Amino acid sequence: MLTQDEKYMKECFKLALKGRGKVAPNPLVGCVVLDKFGKVISKGYHHKYGDNHAERDALLKLKNNEAEGGTLYVNLEPCSHFGKTPPCTDLIIERKLKRVVIGMKDVNPKVDGLTKLKRAGIEVTTGILEKEAEFLNRVFIKNMKDKLPYVVLKTATTIDGKISTSTGDSKWITSEESRKEVYKMRKDFDCIMTSSNTVIADNPKMEHRGKCILDTNSRIPKDAQIFKQGEVYIATKDNTPLKKGKLDIKYVLSELYKKGIYTVFVECGGTLAGAMLRENLIDEVYQFIAPKILNDNKGKSCFDGDSLKKISSAKNLKLYSSKIVGTDILLKYKVL
Numbered sequence: 001m002l003t004q005d006e007k008y009m010k011e012c013f014k015l016a017l018k019g020r021g022k023v024a025p026n027p028l029v030g031c032v033v034l035d036k037f038g039k040v041i042s043k044g045y046h047h048k049y050g051d052n053h054a055e056r057d058a059l060l061k062l063k064n065n066e067a068e069g070g071t072l073y074v075n076l077e078p079c080s081h082f083g084k085t086p087p088c089t090d091l092i093i094e095r096k097l098k099r100v101v102i103g104m105k106d107v108n109p110k111v112d113g114l115t116k117l118k119r120a121g122i123e124v125t126t127g128i129l130e131k132e133a134e135f136l137n138r139v140f141i142k143n144m145k146d147k148l149p150y151v152v153l154k155t156a157t158t159i160d161g162k163i164s165t166s167t168g169d170s171k172w173i174t175s176e177e178s179r180k181e182v183y184k185m186r187k188d189f190d191c192i193m194t195s196s197n198t199v200i201a202d203n204p205k206m207e208h209r210g211k212c213i214l215d216t217n218s219r220i221p222k223d224a225q226i227f228k229q230g231e232v233y234i235a236t237k238d239n240t241p242l243k244k245g246k247l248d249i250k251y252v253l254s255e256l257y258k259k260g261i262y263t264v265f266v267e268c269g270g271t272l273a274g275a276m277l278r279e280n281l282i283d284e285v286y287q288f289i290a291p292k293i294l295n296d297n298k299g300k301s302c303f304d305g306d307s308l309k310k311i312s313s314a315k316n317l318k319l320y321s322s323k324i325v326g327t328d329i330l331l332k333y334k335v336l
Contacts, residue, residue: 008034009073009101011030011043021188024140029045029054029075029076030045042061064095068095068097069096069097072097074100076133078100079111080111080113081110089120101125107141107144143257143262149190149256149262150263152263154266156288157173173288173292174288185265189263189264191233193266194214194267196216196217196220205225209230211232212232212235213235214235215236216242233256250279266282270302271304273304280335284333284334285317288328317334319333320332320333
């Protein structure tokens with residue numbers, strides 16, 4: 001049974017998600033305002049980057065005294081500094097809210113809304129559904145803390161974990177519905193990353209506004225389909241440091257972040273996927289599993305890795321979503 005604070009925090013999460021894909025590099029934030037009698041009188045969310053934050057969006061819908069003595073719910077600590085908009089804490093104080101309930105503290109070191117609100121005599125409650133609040137803004141947290149994009153790897157495998165036969169044939173492992181689902185997924189990301197091996201083998205279009213190709217020795221033909229749409233960033237040994245003879249992928253991700261790329265969707269073969277997993281550069285895995293068994297010992301796997309002696313050395317993931325897509329199943333995991 002949810003408490004009242006948890007109930008309204010859940011509503012903040014729902015509101016926050018309305019800004020998905022439009023607020024980066026800012027976080028997803030929703031807000032619910034109750035009057036002094038406990039009645040919901042306004043709701044708001046951060047619509048897009050540069051627009052009012054959620055608290056301001058909700059409070060500016062009200063007359064000056066409507067929220068006085070009331071409670072404001074927000075999934076992220078209100079900002080206390082000037083950015084694209086004035087501090088939300090100032091407006092909360094001005095409107096004389098009695099209580100502010102917060103999901104999680106802001107990881108941005110510029111923000112200290114808690115102190116400002118408490119000094120103004122406002123009762124502050126923090127940590128309501130904190131883990132859910134952190135998961136909601138996992139992209140923002142990764143960007144802010146590591147100055148790197150949030151990376152999701154997409155794989156499509158048979159039940160026995162193969163992405164192609166021993167001859168390299170891979171079309172099509174999954175259903176047409178799954179392929180359409182992938183087209184939709186790409187729209188949620190700033191950039192698609194792949195390897196020269198994948199481009200040379202499949203010559204994909206990968207229709208998207210931004211693409212990054214890891215091509216150490218500049219092997220990709222100039223007429224490859226991947227160049228026909230969107231901006232393409234090619235990482236080669238001429239513009240990227242090498243690490244043990246391979247491109248330094250973390251450096252590439254850092255360069256993408258500097259270009260305003262906050263989310264990366266990786267579609268590749270087992271070599272790149274395995275390398276990124278070993279280097280802890282993957283935040284999530286989206287795995288499509290088709291109801292097929294290749295039974296091919298030499299078939300290619302979705303992750304190429306080194307030999308392990310103990311199960312305890314395995315990467316651990318947490319499943320947070322599953323659904324049927326066509327004849328396949330889509331599993332979404334957070335890498336722990």
